[in-house]
Amino acid sequence: MTTTQQERPLAVLVGVQLPGVDDVEHAADLAELGRLVHTLGFDVIATVSQRRSALAAAAVLGEGKLKELAELTGGSGVVPSGAPERKNKARARRAAESGEGDDDDGELGGDEVDDADEDGGGAGPDAGGAGREARRATVVAVDHDISPSQARNLERATGAQVLDRAGVIIEIFHRHARSREAKLEVEIARLNYVAPRLRETGGGGDRQRGGIGGKGAGESALELDRRKIRDRIAELKQELTGVQREQSTRRALRQGQRRVALVGYTNAGKSSLMRALTGSEVLVADKLFATLDTTVRALHPEVRPRILVSDTVGFIKKLPHDLVASFRSTLDEALEASLLLYVADASDPTFRDQLGVTRSVLSEIGASEVPSRLLLNKVDRLSEEEREALRLEFPEATLLSAKIPADVAALREALIAFFEQSMVEAELLLPYAKQSLIGEIYENARVLSEEYDDAGGRLAVRAHPAALDRLRSLLAR
The missing domain is CATH 3.40.50.11060 (GTPase HflX, N-terminal domain)
Structure with a gap:
C-alpha cells in the first residue's frame, strides 16, 4: 500500500x-x-x-x-x-x-x-x-x-x-535566501548556531595525531569539526565584505534620490504593497519570511524625479541575535531611506506588539531618526466599527488595503506630496561640453524650462536639495 x-x-x-x-x-x-x-x-x-x-x-x-x-x-x-x-x-x-x-x-x-x-x-x-x-x-x-x-x-x-x-x-x-548576500549572511548565522550544538561522537575518543613526528594527543574529531566551522565562518565573512562593498557602491549611486522603505513585521503585507505601488513582480506569499532580500523598484506610474521604493526583510519577536546582526547590511536600505513606511497588519490583534518589535529593531540599527509614516494594512478584513476605532487610536496613521486600487492610488499621491514639500527650485547651467549630463539632470530633477545661449543650456529645475548639490558637483568638475 x-x-x-x-x-x-x-x-x-x-x-x-x-x-x-x-x-x-x-x-x-x-x-x-x-x-x-x-x-x-x-x-x-x-x-x-x-x-x-x-x-x-x-x-x-x-x-x-x-x-x-x-x-x-x-x-x-x-x-x-x-x-x-x-x-x-x-x-x-x-x-x-x-x-x-x-x-x-x-x-x-x-x-x-x-x-x-x-x-x-x-x-x-x-x-x-x-x-x-x-x-x-x-x-x-x-x-x-x-x-x-x-x-x-x-x-x-x-x-x-x-x-x-x-x-x-x-x-x-x-x-528562502535568494541573493548571494542573503545566503552568506544566513550561512554565517546558521554555522554560529550549529557550532555549540556539535557533540562528541561515541567512537572512543579518536584523535588526529599532533606534533612533529605524530607525537602528542592532537585534536579530537569534535575539535577538528569546530575548527573547520570557525575557518568557514571566516571565509564567509571575507566574501560577505566584498559583496557588501558592491552593495554600498550601488546605494551610493542612488544617493540624493528620493527613497521610500517599507518596513514591518513579517507577513504584514509589505510585498503586496510593493507590487501595487511599483507594478513589479515581487514574490507575494501568505507565509512568514517570504521576502529576505531587499528589492528596489521605481514608483509606478513614474514621476520625475523618480521615487524608489524598497521592500525589506520582515521582523519577528525573539529574532536570533546573530540574524539581527547579520542582516544589518540588508536593513541599511531603511537606514538610508528618505521616508520609512511602517506597515502593520491591522487585522492581527497583536499588531501593536509587532509594531513595537519593528521599532525596536530599527532603533537598534540607528534608523529611528528617519521620517516615518504608519500604514495600517489589510483593513478590508475589518468591520467599519473596527476601522473607526483604529482611526481614533491612531489618528496619524493611513488605513488602507493593498488589494484596493483606490487606497494604493491615495498612498501614491501622499508619497509624491511628501517629497514635494522638501523640493526647491533652482537654475542649472549646462555647458555644451557636458551635454552628456542632461539625462542625469532629468533623472534627478524635474525640468521646468530650458533656454540655450552661447554658454550652454540654462535649466530651471525643481529638486531635492541633496540632489541639487550632487548635480552641481557633477557640473563643476
Missing part, C-alpha cells in the same frame, strides 16, 4: 508560560510558532503547554508533560541516564559540513528531570491530533531558546528531532 506524496511531516509545539507572560501573549507566541513551523513544511497536530517559573533544567518540561509530549511522538517520555550509545564517528564531521547538528546522545551532564509539574494546567494536546494515531510527530518545536543539552534530552525522551525557536527561524531563512 502506497502513501500519498502530498503528506507533510507532523510537528508538535511546546511552550512554557513564564511569569509575566499573560494568556493572550502566550497564545499569540504559540500561534506564531505554529505559522513558522508550517512555513518550514510541517503540519502542527498538537500543542503541549505548561506554566512554570522557569524552563526545566533538563528537558524544558516537567515529568508529567514530558510523558504527554512523548505520547505524540512515540518516545519513552524519560531521559535515559548512563553511557551514551556508540555512534558513527563520521556524523559530527558530516554535520559540520552540512550545517546540521547530529543526533548523537550525550551524557546528561548533571541535569535532572523534574519530578513534577509546578502547574499541570496549560493546553494539552490539541484536538487536531485526533484520528492520526497511525502517524507520529517527527519534530518538536520549542517556543524558547534552549541549550544544546536541553535539546539533546528532549530528543532522547521523545525520539523526535527538536528545534528551538531560533533554529526554526534560521532554517526558514536558509531555505
Whole structure:
C-alpha cells in the first residue's frame, strides 16, 4: 500500500508560560510558532503547554508533560541516564559540513528531570491530533531558546528531532535566501548556531595525531569539526565584505534620490504593497519570511524625479541575535531611506506588539531618526466599527488595503506630496561640453524650462536639495 506524496511531516509545539507572560501573549507566541513551523513544511497536530517559573533544567518540561509530549511522538517520555550509545564517528564531521547538528546522545551532564509539574494546567494536546494515531510527530518545536543539552534530552525522551525557536527561524531563512548576500549572511548565522550544538561522537575518543613526528594527543574529531566551522565562518565573512562593498557602491549611486522603505513585521503585507505601488513582480506569499532580500523598484506610474521604493526583510519577536546582526547590511536600505513606511497588519490583534518589535529593531540599527509614516494594512478584513476605532487610536496613521486600487492610488499621491514639500527650485547651467549630463539632470530633477545661449543650456529645475548639490558637483568638475 502506497502513501500519498502530498503528506507533510507532523510537528508538535511546546511552550512554557513564564511569569509575566499573560494568556493572550502566550497564545499569540504559540500561534506564531505554529505559522513558522508550517512555513518550514510541517503540519502542527498538537500543542503541549505548561506554566512554570522557569524552563526545566533538563528537558524544558516537567515529568508529567514530558510523558504527554512523548505520547505524540512515540518516545519513552524519560531521559535515559548512563553511557551514551556508540555512534558513527563520521556524523559530527558530516554535520559540520552540512550545517546540521547530529543526533548523537550525550551524557546528561548533571541535569535532572523534574519530578513534577509546578502547574499541570496549560493546553494539552490539541484536538487536531485526533484520528492520526497511525502517524507520529517527527519534530518538536520549542517556543524558547534552549541549550544544546536541553535539546539533546528532549530528543532522547521523545525520539523526535527538536528545534528551538531560533533554529526554526534560521532554517526558514536558509531555505528562502535568494541573493548571494542573503545566503552568506544566513550561512554565517546558521554555522554560529550549529557550532555549540556539535557533540562528541561515541567512537572512543579518536584523535588526529599532533606534533612533529605524530607525537602528542592532537585534536579530537569534535575539535577538528569546530575548527573547520570557525575557518568557514571566516571565509564567509571575507566574501560577505566584498559583496557588501558592491552593495554600498550601488546605494551610493542612488544617493540624493528620493527613497521610500517599507518596513514591518513579517507577513504584514509589505510585498503586496510593493507590487501595487511599483507594478513589479515581487514574490507575494501568505507565509512568514517570504521576502529576505531587499528589492528596489521605481514608483509606478513614474514621476520625475523618480521615487524608489524598497521592500525589506520582515521582523519577528525573539529574532536570533546573530540574524539581527547579520542582516544589518540588508536593513541599511531603511537606514538610508528618505521616508520609512511602517506597515502593520491591522487585522492581527497583536499588531501593536509587532509594531513595537519593528521599532525596536530599527532603533537598534540607528534608523529611528528617519521620517516615518504608519500604514495600517489589510483593513478590508475589518468591520467599519473596527476601522473607526483604529482611526481614533491612531489618528496619524493611513488605513488602507493593498488589494484596493483606490487606497494604493491615495498612498501614491501622499508619497509624491511628501517629497514635494522638501523640493526647491533652482537654475542649472549646462555647458555644451557636458551635454552628456542632461539625462542625469532629468533623472534627478524635474525640468521646468530650458533656454540655450552661447554658454550652454540654462535649466530651471525643481529638486531635492541633496540632489541639487550632487548635480552641481557633477557640473563643476
